[in-house]
Amino acid sequence: FMQRGLDSQTKKQLEEEEKKIISEEHWYLDVPDLKEKESCIIEERSFLRCEDLVYGRMSFKGFNPEIEKLMIQMNSKCKEDKIEEDDKMEADVSDEEMARRYETLVGTIGKKFLRKRDQRVLKDDDEDEDDEVEEGNSNTRPSKRAKKMFLKPHD
Amino acid sequence: MAAEGGTAAEALVGQVVLPGDLLLLPAHYDEDAEGERLRLSAGTAPQGRLLCGPGLRRSGAGLLVTKCGLLRHRPGGGGAYWVDSQQKRYVPVKGDHVIGIVTAKAGDVFRLDVGGSEPASLSYLAFEGATKRNRPNVQVGDLIYGQFVVANKDMEPEMVCIDSSGRSSGMGIIGQDGFLFKVSLGLIRKLLAPKCEIIQELSQLYPFELVLGMNGRIWVKAKTVQQTLIIVNILEACEYMTAEQRKQALAKLSGN
Numbered sequence: 001f002m003q004r005g006l007d008s009q010t011k012k013q014l015e016e017e018e019k020k021i022i023s024e025e026h027w028y029l030d031v032p033d034l035k036e037k038e039s040c041i042i043e044e045r046s047f048l049r050c051e052d053l054v055y056g057r058m059s060f061k062g063f064n065p066e067i068e069k070l071m072i073q074m075n076s077k078c079k080e081d082k083i084e085e086d087d088k089m090e091a092d093v094s095d096e097e098m099a100r101r102y103e104t105l106v107g108t109i110g111k112k113f114l115r116k117r118d119q120r121v122l123k124d125d126d127e128d129e130d131d132e133v134e135e136g137n138s139n140t141r142p143s144k145r146a147k148k149m150f151l152k153p154h155d
Numbered sequence: 156m157a158a159e160g161g162t163a164a165e166a167l168v169g170q171v172v173l174p175g176d177l178l179l180l181p182a183h184y185d186e187d188a189e190g191e192r193l194r195l196s197a198g199t200a201p202q203g204r205l206l207c208g209p210g211l212r213r214s215g216a217g218l219l220v221t222k223c224g225l226l227r228h229r230p231g232g233g234g235a236y237w238v239d240s241q242q243k244r245y246v247p248v249k250g251d252h253v254i255g256i257v258t259a260k261a262g263d264v265f266r267l268d269v270g271g272s273e274p275a276s277l278s279y280l281a282f283e284g285a286t287k288r289n290r291p292n293v294q295v296g297d298l299i300y301g302q303f304v305v306a307n308k309d310m311e312p313e314m315v316c317i318d319s320s321g322r323s324s325g326m327g328i329i330g331q332d333g334f335l336f337k338v339s340l341g342l343i344r345k346l347l348a349p350k351c352e353i354i355q356e357l358s359q360l361y362p363f364e365l366v367l368g369m370n371g372r373i374w375v376k377a378k379t380v381q382q383t384l385i386i387v388n389i390l391e392a393c394e395y396m397t398a399e400q401r402k403q404a405l406a407k408l409s410g411n
Binding site: 040041042043044045046047048049050051052053054055056057058059060061062063064067070074 | 180204205206207208209211212213218227229235237248249250251252300324325344347348349354357358361362363364365366367368369376377378
């Protein structure tokens with residue numbers, strides 16, 4: 001059927017003939033098209049959407065505390081739609097504590113971005129304090145700085 | 156076909172309707188009169204669509220009643236009409252929370268009896284925190300509280316024990332002990348109403364736990380067997396007792 005080089009005219013003729021044959025055989029409705037009615041009525045078989053029913057699981061006088069919590073949650077979900085969106089969330093950390101943390105935080109994060117030399121200085125300072133507390137030796141400072149040279153151990 | 160003119164829906168709210176009654180809705184639901192009448196009654200036209208609840212069917216411009224009962228109406232959210240009818244046999248409906256009894260384990264799927272015409276299926280992955288390695292410990296004869304995901308007349312109903320966000324929110328296996336019994340569906344809806352007096356009065360008596368399934372099944376658990384049975388008897392009987400009789404019965408109990 002798919003013949004190459006078929007003239008457009010002959011094609012059209014063929015199509016028309018096909019249509020004629022088909023349209024005589026096809027059944028069609030005599031009835032005029034029904035208007036698509038956009039109905040305003042929804043059919044519903046469930047009572048849940050019609051009536052305002054509460055949740056089916058209940059517990060009283062503390063028999064089952066989880067279900068009592070659930071009852072409050074489910075029943076409030078139905079009734080109050082706008083729950084906590086207006087209220088501000090209570091902050092877990094108070095403002096003062098945040099400020100304190102920030103002070104210390106700046107120092108520690110700042111260390112991260114120091115160049116190597118400065119980091120060593122800081123490190124020596126920290127360790128220096130510890131050593132002074134423990135041994136009381138102030139000679140450890142030069143030994144750490146001149147790490148490359150060999151030092152004779154002191155007697 | 157009786158081609159009677161129907162009566163206005165609003166006039167019959169709270170009254171008994173029978174199958175075959177045609178209810179006419181107010182003009183602003185009419186599609187033909189869209190152009191003119193909406194503009195005239197612009198102030199009173201409700202927004203949103205009307206909900207046609209159980210017991211009612213859409214037919215032409217009005218609603219056709221298919222069950223006998225009282226007609227109820229809820230004005231909020233576009234309005235809703237439904238028929239408050241009484242029945243004992245449960246028909247699975249999508250979204251309902253029900254109590255099911257495990258009757259068989261077939262490979263990866265549990266078969267639950269929910270009181271409908273077919274047993275419902277529940278996959279073992281439909282529990283919170285369940286994976287292929289971590290299977291839930293469900294035995295034949297266990298009670299499960301879950302909701303329907305698929306429930307129509309052409310397919311077998313399917314249940315799950317998690318909600319759409321993946322949390323269990325109270326669904327799953329119901330614990331040990333306790334007592335399961337069956338009541339009519341109308342009583343369940345009465346008990347699940349927002350401020351149910353029966354439940355409030357009972358909650359004053361003893362600490363207990365209660366699970367209500369929309370398929371008419373109630374599970375009760377209290378500290379002693381006697382307390383459990385008392386609660387069961389009250390719930391079964393309160394369908395036919397008036398408020399006075401119920402208060403008397405409870406007064407006697409709390410006196411004892």
